[in-house]
Amino acid sequence: MAQPSTPVSPPLKDELDIVIPTIRNLDFLEMWRPFFQPYHLIIVQDGDPSKTIQVPDGFDYELYNRNDINRILGPKASCISFKDSACRCFGFLVSKKKYIFTIDDDCFVAKDPSGKEINALAQHINNLLTPSTPFFFNTLYDPFRDGADFVRGYPFSLREGVPTAISHGLWLNIPDYDAPTQLVKPRERNSRYVDAVMTIPKGTLFPMCGMNLGFNRELIGPAMYFGLMGDGQPIGRYDDMWAGWCTKVICDHLSLGVKTGLPYLWHSKASNPFVNLKKEYKGIYWQEEIIPFFQSLALPKECTSVQKCYIELSKLVKEKLGPVDPYFQKLGDAMVTWIEAWEEHNNPPAQAASKPEPNDKKDKPSAKSK
Numbered sequence: 001m002a003q004p005s006t007p008v009s010p011p012l013k014d015e016l017d018i019v020i021p022t023i024r025n026l027d028f029l030e031m032w033r034p035f036f037q038p039y040h041l042i043i044v045q046d047g048d049p050s051k052t053i054q055v056p057d058g059f060d061y062e063l064y065n066r067n068d069i070n071r072i073l074g075p076k077a078s079c080i081s082f083k084d085s086a087c088r089c090f091g092f093l094v095s096k097k098k099y100i101f102t103i104d105d106d107c108f109v110a111k112d113p114s115g116k117e118i119n120a121l122a123q124h125i126n127n128l129l130t131p132s133t134p135f136f137f138n139t140l141y142d143p144f145r146d147g148a149d150f151v152r153g154y155p156f157s158l159r160e161g162v163p164t165a166i167s168h169g170l171w172l173n174i175p176d177y178d179a180p181t182q183l184v185k186p187r188e189r190n191s192r193y194v195d196a197v198m199t200i201p202k203g204t205l206f207p208m209c210g211m212n213l214g215f216n217r218e219l220i221g222p223a224m225y226f227g228l229m230g231d232g233q234p235i236g237r238y239d240d241m242w243a244g245w246c247t248k249v250i251c252d253h254l255s256l257g258v259k260t261g262l263p264y265l266w267h268s269k270a271s272n273p274f275v276n277l278k279k280e281y282k283g284i285y286w287q288e289e290i291i292p293f294f295q296s297l298a299l300p301k302e303c304t305s306v307q308k309c310y311i312e313l314s315k316l317v318k319e320k321l322g323p324v325d326p327y328f329q330k331l332g333d334a335m336v337t338w339i340e341a342w343e344e345h346n347n348p349p350a351q352a353a354s355k356p357e358p359n360d361k362k363d364k365p366s367a368k369s370k
């Protein structure tokens with residue numbers, strides 16, 4: 001007699017949080033319910049904290065607004081952006097899980113060329129649980145994928161690969177273009193589905209987009225700071241780019257891997273290119289100085305942890321980019337504040353026996369699932 005099959009637990013069910021920055025409603029979750037419902041959500045509500053964001057029933061979540069961020073971080077809340085999707089990194093900081101998947105609230109389930117709905121989360125998990133190959137490019141792309149392998153001439157000494165820290169997914173429909181490109185190509189849509197995952201080679205930077213992103217929080221979390229953007233800042237929409245450049249140079253230094261390609265999701269909403277231009281324009285010319293800075297960066301061998309790398313990076317940002325604009329002095333300081341906040345919430349000093357238990361009411365979210 002056939003044995004009843006034991007239900008298979010969703011992969012990393014208790015080891016992964018889904019972080020969503022939002023200024024809108026969260027109806028998009030209905031389409032993701034089959035894939036997301038087993039997982040815990042961390043919702044970072046940006047903008048007016050007095051606004052109530054409805055979370056569809058049946059999801060396990062905690063929701064933080066700006067009042068929570070200020071209460072939980074105190075003065076260190078100054079490093080968390082306001083009125084920019086950069087606020088999502090607060091969710092990375094308060095998570096207690098090993099893995100993070102972050103997604104924008106205008107991103108939906110896409111279909112692959114066969115018409116099958118894509119479980120983007122499962123693909124990110126697979127990307128993160130299989131090694132990367134940053135030191136030698138495999139021309140058949142991801143060698144750890146079913147039906148592929150290392151090609152002839154690939155050194156056997158390199159075939160073990162390295163741990164994967166980041167999985168960068170892509171988008172059908174509205175591509176993540178900058179404002180000038182959006183302005184000249186307002187109707188361009190991405191319909192090209194490229195069935196590939198590849199490791200971004202060591203020494204190569206890339207424009208990391210935050211709308212469909214997975215990462216191993218234990219390997220690279222302290223460097224996933226999305227910078228000072230939005231309200232009160234001279235720049236916006238470079239949050240994920242900044243985090244991508246910082247994390248990539250640190251991954252290269254620590255021999256960790258970054259993958260890009262599958263999974264795709266369906267990006268539905270084109271933000272206003274004129275508004276975006278106002279947010280981006282300084283970044284468009286600053287990056288001509290920022291990229292050579294990251295490309296020429298050499299972190300000392302004494303930097304053996306992400307935190308040490310990041311603190312060293314913050315010093316170099318102030319020293320080398322400070323002359324570009326005083327903003328980078330502020331950003332360098334905010335990078336240090338971020339690490340201090342990260343350590344406070346993730347590696348607190350052992351509580352002396354005599355000290356009272358910390359009042360964890362302080363760290364409670366505004367709202368959470370029933």
Ligand SMILES: O=c1ccn([C@@H]2O[C@H](COP(=O)(O)OP(=O)(O)O[C@H]3O[C@@H](CO)[C@H](O)[C@H]3O)[C@@H](O)[C@H]2O)c(=O)[nH]1
Pocket residue numbers: 020021022023024045046047082083084085086087103104105106176209210211230236237238239240269270271
């Ligand atoms: O002030 C804000 C604005 C938006 N959000 C939330 O952030 C994401 C992305 O917002 P949106 O989809 O409107 O913007 P896009 O231009 O498509 O975003 C791309 O640019 C990057 C911006 O840095 C972003 O990562 C890319 O996807 C949504 O969830 C909004 O609700 C916010 O929190 N605060």
Ligand SMILES: [Mn+2]
Pocket residue numbers: 104106267268269270271
């Ligand atoms: Mn969007």
